[in-house]
Amino acid sequence: MKRIFKFFSFLIILSLFTAIKIRASIAVTSLTVRFEKDTAQYTISAIEQEGVLYVSLAEFSDVLGFGRFFNPKNKKMVVRMGNRAVKVSAFNPFLMVQETVKQMPLPAIEIRNELYVPLGIFLETLAGDFPYQSTFQPENKILTLWKIQYNIKNYTLEHKKNGLVIHLHTLRTFNPNEVAVALTQGWLHVTVYGGTLDTLAIFSNTPSGIVQKVLSYQFDHSAQISFLLTQQIQEKRVTCFSNRIEIALWYSERVPPMKVEAPVLPDxxxxxxxxxxxxxxxxxxxxxxxxxxxxxxxxxxxxxxxxxxxxxxxxxxxxxxxxxxxxxxxxxxxxxxxxxxxxxxxxxxxxxxxxxxxxxxxxxxxxxxxxxxxxxxxxxxxxxxxxxxxxxxxxxxxxxxxxxxxxxxxxxxxxxxxxxxxxxxxxxxxxxxxxxxxxxxxxxxxxxxxxxxxxxxxxxxxxxxxxxxxxxxxxxxxxxxxxxxxxxxxxxxxxxxxxxxxxx
Ligand SMILES: [Zn+2]
Missing domain, CATH: 3.40.630.40 (Zn-dependent exopeptidases)
Known part of the structure; x- marks a missing residue:
């Protein structure tokens, strides 16, 4: 009991200290947000602390049209960025992006019940999840944003009597050796080196026929789309065209549709x-x-x-x-x-x-x-x-x-x-x-x-x-x-x- 009390008093002292420290060294300022090819500009609350610019996450989300929810009790905010839910907590360097954790070198902070994030670090940590690219002019604190250009727009499925053709619609021509296709335990994994996925479009697409589920992953240098199939595949062929990648799959003959029991994605x-x-x-x-x-x-x-x-x-x-x-x-x-x-x-x-x-x-x-x-x-x-x-x-x-x-x-x-x-x-x-x-x-x-x-x-x-x-x-x-x-x-x-x- 005594130890628990000690621990709590330590926490209280620590939080007081943190609060005092933050109040003491901040400078109130603002950030101007602009969108490329748009004359409108928006001003949002910001503060500067030890050379780091923090912006109000609520105001930033509103300018970008992201839905948000703030829980003042645990000082957590959930921001909906396209198909991603991003969870930010005060005095915590971790960001939860759907099921994954990303760590910022500096934590988000809270001032008068408002969450502030270190802007540059926040955008860098969310690269790949944040649907905009940006440039920042530090002299006049102007952030210019433009929508990310994807090179893989979406997929369509073409069902045939003896097989399936998957079309990946692309904005550039890919080389066949940039595309790897693998079949394992019912999943067809397609990896495209140099691919940038419009994950929102792929997420919103509805699988059909023998395709039960589609998952997409964006990595630094490659993109992966995985298709869960209910039919065994005997043969596959990849062909690249100027604006699409075609993956042709032939069903195994006289093999009844497979029961998919063990997808590779673990729980x-x-x-x-x-x-x-x-x-x-x-x-x-x-x-x-x-x-x-x-x-x-x-x-x-x-x-x-x-x-x-x-x-x-x-x-x-x-x-x-x-x-x-x-x-x-x-x-x-x-x-x-x-x-x-x-x-x-x-x-x-x-x-x-x-x-x-x-x-x-x-x-x-x-x-x-x-x-x-x-x-x-x-x-x-x-x-x-x-x-x-x-x-x-x-x-x-x-x-x-x-x-x-x-x-x-x-x-x-x-x-x-x-x-x-x-x-x-x-x-x-x-x-x-x-x-x-x-x-x-x-x-x-x-x-x-x-x-x-x-x-x-x-x-x-x-x-x-x-x-x-x-x-x-x-x-x-x-x-x-x-x-x-x-x-x-x-x-x-x-x-x-x-x-x-x-x-x-
Ligand atoms: Zn060795």
Whole structure:
């Protein structure tokens, strides 16, 4: 009881302090909002605090014609932006966009029962969900907005006796190798690289015939539309025209309509409960991984960091099962690692590696998620980590893996790209905060075989360059291994908290 009282008095003092601090340093100002090709302009209330411009969310929503609802009790506002409901809470950096959580570097604030959001940060965090693009002139505080131009407008379905033709109506010509089509457990996933979806139009469209449900996802560099089908498909063909992408599907003959029981999209609630984590120490046994100039083997460093991470996570997350894909110097095939993670019901997968490059000056920490590599370096790193396959006895089984199309299709099925990217960002942020001994090289995408076909958010970290003599020395020290493990632990715990926040 006493402890509870203490906690509450602490909260009261904290909130008083916050309130005083905000009142003390704010300057009242205003923001002018304009729409492109429109002479009308609107003035909305704004304040400036420590160089950051906050605008009244209610007035901003009204100017844009967004519906809004404010609950003064818990100081939460829900704003309807097209087909998205965005939840904003006072003194809270998290935005809830439908079922996903986005984090702003600064929280929204509340002044006299009005919510104010940090304008630039707010718009940046909502990129992809906010239906306008904008430019801001800081000298005279003018925000100019224009409607986002989509290049994939909508879809239409053309039902045939022996099949189905899906037309994606586009505003530009796509190349066939920019379109990946994959069939899995009743879902047809269409990924268009460079695609920008009019998600509202797609959401408002009604599926028909054998198409039971349509879901769309907008990523940074690609768009995905998934169709849930009630009929088995035997053959598919993609053709690109100047203003549409045509996906022709042929039904399997003499096969009765399939009962769709297991859509790949997991139940939202279960998806977010991270009750099992698999840590994958890269390489092992006959596969040493990369070797440093003084003889340090990658497989030793990865096992040392992974073991430390397991202990740290067990202490921080006592209710979460933490497992390693190997606990000793043994050779484990990549496919076995994936099967282990899926089979053990892991809700998060982290593969630990160290980098190597012929350029010995390269150094630093990077995190990878499964995706299409966009840089030469990302391709090289994936090739290096995938080369373990050559050591595996059953290398024939991987022949199809090598095919680019296979990788593209598997990436198209990657329902956890967004979560994996969020996890990767949390890890890199933690590495920056926890260790000043390494350089943050950022988050990348590449086609890693160990990440293919995982049913959970998954990342691969390259914890430094063993080919850099200074970093090789560092990687061997217990202090650095512990620091890296602590940073990985912090990133994972932050990500887990975000997921749990999303469940509420
Ligand atoms: Zn490796």
């Amino acid at each position: 939202v609630k279960n998806k977010w409960v991270i009750d099992a984590i698999v840590i994958d120490p890269g390489h092992g046994g006959k596969d040493p991984g990369a070797i440093g100039s003084s003889g340090t083997k990658e497989k030793e460093i990865t096992l040392a960091i992974a073991t430390r991470l397991k202990t740290l996570l067990e202490n921080r997350l006592p209710n979460t099962r933490i497992e390693l894909t190997r606990t000793s110097d043994t050779f484990v095939e990549l496919e076995k690692r994936r099967q282990f993670a899926n089979g053990r019901g892991a809700k998060l997968f982290i593969s630990i590696h160290v980098n190597a490059n012929t350029q010995r000056s390269l150094r630093g920490f990077s995190t990878y998620v499964l995706g299409v590599a966009k840089t030469k370096e990302a391709i090289e790193v994936a090739q290096k980590e995938n080369s373990i396959v050559e050591l595996e006895k059953t290398s024939d089984a991987y022949a199809e893996f090598q095919a680019t199309e296979y990788i593209l299709n598997a990436i198209a099925q990657n329902m956890f790209l967004k979560e994996s990217q969020d996890l990767a960002r949390e890890i890199n942020t933690a590495v920056r905060q926890y260790t000043n001994m390494t350089l943050d090289r950022g988050v990348y995408q590449a086609g890693f075989l160990v990440l293919l076909g995982l049913n959970m958010p998954a990342v691969l970290v390259e914890a430094g360059y063993i080919s850099n003599p200074a970093e090789e020395r560092l990687l061997k020290t217990r202090t650095f291994q512990q620091k890296i493990a602590e940073a990985l632990c912090e990133g994972i715990v932050k990500f887990k908290k975000q997921c749990e926040w999303a469940m509420k």
